Amino acid sequence: MARRLHAPMTSHTEENYLKAIFKLAEKTAKAVSTNAIAAEMRTSAASVTDMLKRLAEKELIHYEKYRGVQLTEQGSQLATALIRKHRLWEVFLVDKLGFAWDEVHDLAEQLEHVQGSGLVERLDTFLGRPKFDPHGDPIPDAEGRWAFRQQVALNTLQPGDKGVVTGVDEHSTEFLQYLDQLGLALGARLELLERYPYDQSVRIRTADGRELTLSEKVGQNLYVKVS
Amino acid sequence: MARRLHAPMTSHTEENYLKAIFKLAEKTAKAVSTNAIAAEMRTSAASVTDMLKRLAEKELIHYEKYRGVQLTEQGSQLATALIRKHRLWEVFLVDKLGFAWDEVHDLAEQLEHVQGSGLVERLDTFLGRPKFDPHGDPIPDAEGRWAFRQQVALNTLQPGDKGVVTGVDEHSTEFLQYLDQLGLALGARLELLERYPYDQSVRIRTADGRELTLSEKVGQNLYVKVS
DNA sequence: TGTTGTTTTTAGGGTGGTCTAAAAATAACG
DNA sequence: CGTTATTTTTAGACCACCCTAAAAACAACA
Structure with missing residues (x-):
């Protein structure tokens, strides 16, 4: 199969980097360091630098040598969509297929990369538009808005x-x-x-x-x- | 023994080749040619030859230069499992998510590569152990047995x-x-x-x-x- | 300020996958 | 049979992604 006719604009790997950066940026609230990303992705700093160049090229991150990275608006939207997909699939796996809440992460990690017209929205509807995943994490809506949780x-x-x-x-x-x-x-x-x-x-x-x-x-x- | 227990590391691409070979072997009933595979996969004959070497190395196909290929028992099982997954996901997409029968192929093509403990069997159960997909194609069971259809x-x-x-x-x-x-x-x-x-x-x-x-x-x- | 230590980047290489172009093997035909 | 046409394989290159080792930039501090 290799390349399907409409090659996805972002590869699985790129998507995983974006998600990692989003997660780190959430916690630190400032520019994310290369080393932090390397640790999160369990890869080498050199590989990270490599990827950061590609992501910057695609305008998914703001990147300046030695200065760390931040997601662009586009990158942030992409990461949010990914988290939305991940968590919706987790709901599916637990609520519909009967998996335990500790078994679903790796599967959702794969499922979140599946892309196609309307899949996420249909899945969302099918699941009853859940606001939280099986671990209690909020699921952003189709516009990227997050439910607020007082906890x-x-x-x-x-x-x-x-x-x-x-x-x-x-x-x-x-x-x-x-x-x-x-x-x-x-x-x-x-x-x-x-x-x-x-x-x-x-x-x-x-x-x-x-x-x-x-x-x-x-x-x-x-x-x-x-x- | 140990060899069989180890997860057979096959890439998405390798899996797609196996499926293509299976499909072609079904129709022709003899060794599948390089060109036929190239046409099926919409790629070049050179790429196919390249991949055939890798698949032969992994003992998923029998391959002799210029003589075409056949799936080994292992390769055949893998292809069958892939088709099972593909068709189960198609049932899910149509029956549960409400897609039309002409919209689901590409999505199932991606979903079939998701792997994880028990996913397929749980999906099968959830769907009510269907015997045919939305196009009427038979779904092999967990042991690779095909339902027979008089049509x-x-x-x-x-x-x-x-x-x-x-x-x-x-x-x-x-x-x-x-x-x-x-x-x-x-x-x-x-x-x-x-x-x-x-x-x-x-x-x-x-x-x-x-x-x-x-x-x-x-x-x-x-x-x-x-x- | 200069020295030392950490972080990040570059350099160079490997693998899996792709391609085109050319060579080699097989098949078809006169 | 030899010649031609087709199929298949090799050769060589490119891309995305990974790595290690070394160089460069930055940060901390005496």
Whole structure:
């Protein structure tokens, strides 16, 4: 097959770089460094530089030697569309095909690169226009607008506060499976009973009355909406 | 042993070659020529030769210079799995997302290369284990077995014969849209009224009583099951 | 300021895939 | 059979992407 008649303007690889840059820019709020991208993509800095030139050539990023990069408007839109596709496919895999929330990342990573007239919008409609993916991450709409979520890390709650699990900050299989084990799925209700300053761990009570002690690490990576 | 357990690293391109070879071998029943593959893949004969060496290296085809190629057992299994995926995704796109039967080929072409643990089987289950795709082509099961279809080209029927449309031999947008226009979707019932030996065209009556004259070309490319 | 250490870029090369043009093998025909 | 036509393979080059090693630029600090 090689080249289909209308060669995609951006290759899979380029798309992955854009997504990585978007993700990093989100966290740092300033120009993204070559090394940071290399780490995110698990590749060498030299390869990154190589790609940055190509992306700059296509006007998907602003790039000045030694000065880091920022996405252009076009690049940002492309990255947003990619994230939209990724998260919609994750919803599909979990809601329709019955995958667990820790199994879908790699598949969605492939599915997000499928392109074709109207596929995303039809998928969106089919899924009932979800606003969040199975990890609680927001899904931008077709115009690139993001739903806003009022959530905080679990370990910022005070004793007596009640909330609902709305998302996670870490997507590793280990963490997600651990949450499953604890019975802490998305939407689970809980109440914070006590905070232990010594090691920043917290004690909570779940909806079904079980009491759990969670480490600082879990408390940081679990998001809840206070209710 | 270990060799078989290791994921057979095949690239998208290699997979597409295997599928092309499978398709050609199906029709010709003997060794497939380099030129035939080049035509099918819309690429140069030189590129094909290049790829044939790689596929032979991986033991996916039997290849002797100037003698054409045949799939090995392994290659055949891979091609069959690809066709299974392609056709299942086509069912998904039409049945679930509401695409028309002439719009899904290119998308399925991309989706068929997505690989991951259990995806195909879950998709199959989700779709209700369909045996035929939206064009009436059979979908091999997980073990590579094909459903058998008793169908014949429309222009082999005799006056008075009645049948149901079960598939098409040509998948072009033009042909499929023409059929839509004529109201001849998969499952449409019809009766052959008359054959015109002069140009091999035929006259039929549809379920809703309309009478149509179809050219030899349509008669060859439309499959029906006599009832 | 100069020196040292880190980050980034360049240089040069490898692989998988593409191509065209030319050579070699096979097939067809007189 | 030999000659011609067709098919297939080789030769050589290019592109996208990857790498390592070395050079260049930048940052920190005595």
